[in-house]
Amino acid sequence: MIERLKIDDLGVISSAEVEFGPGLSVVTGETGAGKTMVVTALGLLLGARADSGRVRAGADRAVVEGDFALPEPLAARLGDRVREAGGDLDGEVLTLARILSEKGRSRAVAGGRTVPNGVLGELGEHLVSVHGQTEQLTLRQPAAQRALLDRFGGQPLARALDRYQDAYAAWKDSAATLAELTASESERHERIAQLRRALEEIAEVRPEPGEDVALANLSQRLGAHEELRQAAQLAHDALAGGDAEETPCAVDLVEQARRAVDAAASSDSTLTAHQETLADLSYRLADAAQELSGYLSDLGEAGEADIEQIEGRRARLASLRVYGETADEVLAYEERAAAELLRLENDDASLEGLAARTEELAAALAEAGAVLRAERERAAAALEEDVAVELAALAMPGARLSVQLDEPGEPGPHGTEGVRIRLQQHAGAQPQDIAKTASGGELSRVMLALEVVIGEVDPVPTFVFDEVDAGVGGRAAVEIGRRLARLARHSQVLVVTHLPQVAAWADAHINVVKATGEETGHNAPISGVERLDDAQRAAELARMLAGQDESEVALAHARELIASAREEMSSW
Structure with a gap:
């Protein structure tokens, strides 16, 4: 409200x-x-x-x-x-x-x-x-006419519709799977062969997660090995000193500065802050020199790797790009392909059982459709009578609403029959499609009559009439x-x-x-x-x-x- x-x-x-x-x-x-x-x-x-x-x-x-x-x-x-x-x-x-x-x-x-x-x-x-005036046009639409009848049918019709829709969903899914399997046997076998070839090629190379990225980085490092070594060595020597003892280095120079300030701090307390700064700087420079030493050690080990071996492995990984741009994507494809292959290889065994199951679901759907149709026929008769009383009171005394159900046809999501609401404008006239017969004013009164009788069964919180x-x-x-x-x-x-x-x-x-x-x-x-x-x-x-x-x-x-x-x- x-x-x-x-x-x-x-x-x-x-x-x-x-x-x-x-x-x-x-x-x-x-x-x-x-x-x-x-x-x-x-x-x-x-x-x-x-x-x-x-x-x-x-x-x-x-x-x-x-x-x-x-x-x-x-x-x-x-x-x-x-x-x-x-x-x-x-x-x-x-x-x-x-x-x-x-x-x-x-x-x-x-x-x-x-x-x-x-x-x-x-x-x-x-x-x-x-x-x-605009909303009344919905009354002309077959889907809206069916929805009105279903609302009037109340809980019995709603339960019948729920059972039908559950049966329809199960049958539709089973029938679609069966059609997929039986309509393209040659395509299925071709797909099986394709998946097997792909899995064999991936298994032969056997990529590891992230391997392509790691090898690319290693190849790049090897290509610039000497430049990297020289740069790291120069930085290390500048910090911690090289082979020549007379070469000044940052660690020694900062340590000299720290000792000098320590000696003078006893005479001037304002130098305490500088003591702390120089001590921290000395530690950090020593740590950086140690890390560069470790980098040089690792670089030396990497330099011993065989560049031809690395590039050969990268070429083998690149041959799998038809299945994914990266090693991780190739591995994800392998997982999906294996699951699909398993399903397709099991299809032959399940095809006969699936056909039998689909027939059972079709029978259950037909039974649910018959129950739904019976509920709609009951609701249609009651709706015609109730609306006739309302139309008579709304200055349409000879008018009657005719709710007709089409002959059962192919199952659909809402039943096996369509619903058509027709209007008999006066006694002796033939019921006609409401979309072609009723004027705007008549549609207004027909809609009001419908909402009055349906509202007693299935009310909505608020109605607005313009x-x-x-x-x-x-x-x-x-x-x-x-x-x-x-x-x-x-x-x-x-x-x-x-x-x-x-x-x-x-x-x-x-x-x-x-x-x-x-x-x-x-x-x-x-x-x-x-x-x-x-x-x-x-x-x-x-x-x-x-x-x-x-x-x-x-x-x-x-x-x-x-x-x-x-x-x-x-x-x-």
């Missing part, structure tokens, strides 16, 4: 913050006030495409932020995904945000951390179901309000509406108010958002009824609508 929505500089809304509660909340306002910006803001939080044109004129960015209260176990499931992306929940509350730059850039935030926008889309699928009442009025408008209120018994419902008959059913009424540029001091109108009390609700409904919020007749009618709706809801 969404608890709080904050909007800054989005469309005509300069700054607004509104708190939502459970039940039905309606959003109203005069034409052009920006009430659809509430839906737009929610869409941005749920990963909708960013449009820099939504940034309010004169602002450098728009910011939308929302707090969502998550029931268990949804909090645990979505919390794991948020933490995986680097964010976290505040208890059982998830905060999402979206920042749009006027230059076209956008940033998504989940749980306090910047995340890819796709993460908002993943989370949004579990948080909010949005229905507007002018679902477009193109209707009178008694049909009252029934739309009644159905939205019924849906709000199971889920939070937010509705953008222009009909007072719908707004009267609200538990909370949000009004988007437009101020003129003269009132705000801005060049363009700016809208604000406020939550109305009972008196303000009546005035807003009166405006919606008659265009006059101070008309006593309109006010009386508005109060009557609100009282009538409250009285009926209290009996539910």
Whole structure:
């Protein structure tokens, strides 16, 4: 459930913050006030495409932020995904945000951390179901029609679908392996021969980990052996002295300096620091001379190595580069090749058993598919009846929804049959594809009818309807309000509406108010958002009824609508 929505500089809304509660909340306002910006803001939080044109004129960015209260176990499931992306929940509350730059850039935030926008889309699928003119187009898609039926089928259908999908995954994997083995026997045997040759060549050379690098370094040292020896010897002699005793060296000179300062330090304590410095320097020079002596010794031993032998070994290692650029890569290839060879050599023995196993899995899949189809047939019949009642109440008395299952075909990830929802617009008419038959207004009412009946079986936390009442009025408008209120018994419902008959059913009424540029001091109108009390609700409904919020007749009618709706809801 969404608890709080904050909007800054989005469309005509300069700054607004509104708190939502459970039940039905309606959003109203005069034409052009920006009430659809509430839906737009929610869409941005749920990963909708960013449009820099939504940034309010004169602002450098728009910011939308929302707090969502998550029931268990949804909090645990979505919390794991948020933490995986680097964010976290505040208890059982998830905060999402979206920042749009006027230059076209956008940033998504989940749980306090910047995340890819796709993460908002993943989370949004579990948080909010949005229905507007664009979203209604999903009802035309076969996959969406199947998903609606499966949601209505409840736990029995969900369990049947899980069993089917497990059986499908096992059969698909086994069948794919069997096809791979039987379709390319000659290629398999050729691959076996290729792997054997490769393993024999590697075994003949037998490289060691890191051997090529070590030999390259040794070859480089041997190539510059005399230069390295001379440089190291010169450095050693400069530090510790050479064969000629009269040659001055750094160790002796520093030691002389240290002794001189030691002798003088008894007379001047300020020389103590110099004593320590010279002593440390003497030790370090002696250590460096010792290390250079060791280097010369090692260099002498390396000089005895056979350069031809080394280069010959390097050439043998280079012959294996077809399997890897380095000795380590060649050894890794050897390990993979051995594993693949073992699998391929065992395939002949397992082929017959795999074929038998695949047949068993196919039989299990067919059985699971039959159970799934039976559950869908049961759900389809019930859905048709329940939706017919809702459509009659929504000013479509002769309309019926027809849920048809195609004949079983090849197994797929969601079953062996497709699902098609058709609409019979009036008695005596033939059911037609809903994509070709229903108008936008009819699609709105069909979607509402579906969500009302499905919401009682499989509710989502929040539904958002953007002018679902477009193109209707009178008694049909009252029934739309009644159905939205019924849906709000199971889920939070937010509705953008222009009909007072719908707004009267609200538990909370949000009004988007437009101020003129003269009132705000801005060049363009700016809208604000406020939550109305009972008196303000009546005035807003009166405006919606008659265009006059101070008309006593309109006010009386508005109060009557609100009282009538409250009285009926209290009996539910």
